[in-house]
Amino acid sequence: MAETLPRRLVVVGGGGHAKVILEILRAASPPWDIVGIVDADPDPRSVLGVPVLGRDSLLPSLRAEGVNAAFVAIGENELRQKLAISTQDLGFELVNAISPAATLSPSARLGRGVAIMAGAVINAAADIGDLSIINTGALIDHDVQVGEAAHIAPGCAIAGNVAIGERAFIGVGATVLPGISIGEDAMIGAAACVIHDIAARTTAVGVPARVISNVPKGPR
Ligand code: JB2
Numbered sequence: 001m002a003e004t005l006p007r008r009l010v011v012v013g014g015g016g017h018a019k020v021i022l023e024i025l026r027a028a029s030p031p032w033d034i035v036g037i038v039d040a041d042p043d044p045r046s047v048l049g050v051p052v053l054g055r056d057s058l059l060p061s062l063r064a065e066g067v068n069a070a071f072v073a074i075g076e077n078e079l080r081q082k083l084a085i086s087t088q089d090l091g092f093e094l095v096n097a098i099s100p101a102a103t104l105s106p107s108a109r110l111g112r113g114v115a116i117m118a119g120a121v122i123n124a125a126a127d128i129g130d131l132s133i134i135n136t137g138a139l140i141d142h143d144v145q146v147g148e149a150a151h152i153a154p155g156c157a158i159a160g161n162v163a164i165g166e167r168a169f170i171g172v173g174a175t176v177l178p179g180i181s182i183g184e185d186a187m188i189g190a191a192a193c194v195i196h197d198i199a200a201r202t203t204a205v206g207v208p209a210r211v212i213s214n215v216p217k218g219p220r
Helices: 016-026 056-064 077-089
Strands: 008-012 033-038 050-054 069-072 202-205 210-214
Touching: 008 016, 008 056, 016 033, 033 056, 050 056, 056 077, 069 077
Parallel strands: 008 033, 008 069, 033 050
Antiparallel strands: 202 210
């Protein structure tokens, strides 16, 4: 009989996003043994009953104790990506948190460390990049590409063949029309309707969405 690894997991980050993630992970089957949280604020406390154990510097000892999986539950895209790299480098497997109340096409591709919240719908041949967040009730239509560590906020509607770059943020309730490209690190305001391509590192708001800032390309 194949040996099953213990499903012992640490959550990185203990804020609001972590609460949503903890409830999704608790609904997983088979269940995770969630040993605790590491957070930049190490004050002893619990988040929905899960203890904050200390800072990120605790991760190597947790790994040595046999905790083999992690979920980086930080909403800020760049920080989530950075912490995911360091956590993975310590030997943790970055797992997904997929709500049982989300709808996933069998032909969608999911990366690692992905969060998909309740009511989200991922349609055929969508490609959901590592560390991305598809938040509550967001609709991702066919052939959409969501880049690494992007965040599609609650209630967004992303039409077919849209491409969303790494670390892009699509605000609550925004709509993106078919075939549009949104560049890396772009920000789309809440309830915007995007009808033209949006360049990298650009902020666009409104209906139709208009660019309000464009940060020149520099070192990341
Ligand atoms: O380097 C860090 C670090 N920096 C901040 N390492 C670790 N392990 N934790 C870190 N943090 C912690 O992230 C803070 O101490 C704090 O506990 C947490 C951020 O909590 P907050 O509630 O401010 O944000 P969030 O990332 O949990 O949630 C945001 O993103 C979600 C997607 C909010 O905007 C939510 O409303 C949103 N739904």
